[in-house]
Amino acid sequence: MAVFAVGSDCVTCGLCSRVCVSGIIKVGPDKRPFVAEGDEKKCLRCGQCVAFCPKGCCSLSFQTGPRVAVDWSKFPDPASAETLLRSRRSVRNFKKTPVSMETVSRLLETARYAPTASNRQPVRWVIVMTREKLEEIGGLTARALKSGATGRKWDEWVGAEWEKGHDVIFRGAPQLAAAIVPNTVTEDGAIALAHFELAAHALGVGCCWAGIFNRVARKSPEVLASIGVKEDELLAGSIMFGNPDVPRARLLPERNPVNVTWLITPTSPTPPRAAS
Numbered sequence: 001m002a003v004f005a006v007g008s009d010c011v012t013c014g015l016c017s018r019v020c021v022s023g024i025i026k027v028g029p030d031k032r033p034f035v036a037e038g039d040e041k042k043c044l045r046c047g048q049c050v051a052f053c054p055k056g057c058c059s060l061s062f063q064t065g066p067r068v069a070v071d072w073s074k075f076p077d078p079a080s081a082e083t084l085l086r087s088r089r090s091v092r093n094f095k096k097t098p099v100s101m102e103t104v105s106r107l108l109e110t111a112r113y114a115p116t117a118s119n120r121q122p123v124r125w126v127i128v129m130t131r132e133k134l135e136e137i138g139g140l141t142a143r144a145l146k147s148g149a150t151g152r153k154w155d156e157w158v159g160a161e162w163e164k165g166h167d168v169i170f171r172g173a174p175q176l177a178a179a180i181v182p183n184t185v186t187e188d189g190a191i192a193l194a195h196f197e198l199a200a201h202a203l204g205v206g207c208c209w210a211g212i213f214n215r216v217a218r219k220s221p222e223v224l225a226s227i228g229v230k231e232d233e234l235l236a237g238s239i240m241f242g243n244p245d246v247p248r249a250r251l252l253p254e255r256n257p258v259n260v261t262w263l264i265t266p267t268s269p270t271p272p273r274a275a276s
């Protein structure tokens with residue numbers, strides 16, 4: 001069975017061919033799109049041909065789910081989108097009540113729309129759902145920190161603080177989302193985590209990247225094993241989360257000015273001046 005098919009109602013606009021990342025959708029003399037035999041194995045399964053087709057007449061044999069139209073009426077205006085992105089802050093004060101599994105599933109559902117190299121979608125999640133479990137993992141992490149697993153003096157202090165009952169590792173968070181990828185993959189897990197954090201911000205779930213934990217886990221097989229990372233896998237990163245016990249920040253953060261080098265040619269427009 002052919003992977004790509006086009007219905008008789010095709011308006012021969014050629015959009016499916018123009019958006020095809022692999023360039024395998026060709027347009028015949030009759031302007032109808034087709035994929036030549038042998039080219040189908042180059043398909044990344046990204047589904048852009050079907051998603052962009054204005055008439056809904058393209059189909060892919062591996063797409064068997066319902067077709068869900070984008071509800072563009074819900075698309076945020078630029079200012080709303082910028083407010084969401086710019087107002088995100090790390091949350092380090094959490095209520096004891098955990099975020100429900102339904103809400104976490106909703107965040108993961110959004111994170112799965114993140115882009116991945118060659119559309120491989122390699123990210124696997126481990127969600128620690130209880131403070132009790134996180135404390136167990138934190139205890140192992142603290143032990144590894146104290147024994148100098150990362151070779152950083154500050155980390156040794158963090159381990160000692162844990163033992164005094166001061167959680168500098170997970171900041172008292174009740175839950176943790178860890179993104180795990182095959183050890184040949186680099187960016188995909190971090191992008192998925194960034195989507196997770198922004199979706200959480202929209203829903204009022206508090207997040208903070210767990211950098212100390214990640215650093216230790218990458219050095220300690222015992223800590224890695226505690227969240228089920230296998231030998232041929234990599235912990236791309238993790239984020240602690242929970243219901244915030246602080247209100248939303250009143251002010252936007254102050255950040256450094258944009259650090260940008262404009263590579264221009266004599267015919268380029270003059271770059272804008274940096275914001276002060």
Ligand SMILES: Cc1cc2nc3c(=O)[nH]c(=O)nc-3n(C[C@H](O)[C@H](O)[C@H](O)COP(=O)(O)O)c2cc1C
Pocket residue numbers: 088089090091092169171208209210211212213253
């Ligand atoms: C990769 C990464 C690792 C981080 N690790 C930690 C961490 O282990 N503990 C912590 O309290 N905050 C951690 N943070 C949060 C940063 O401290 C925070 O993003 C930064 O201070 C800016 O503040 P904001 O997130 O509120 O805007 C981490 C952030 C990133 C991006």
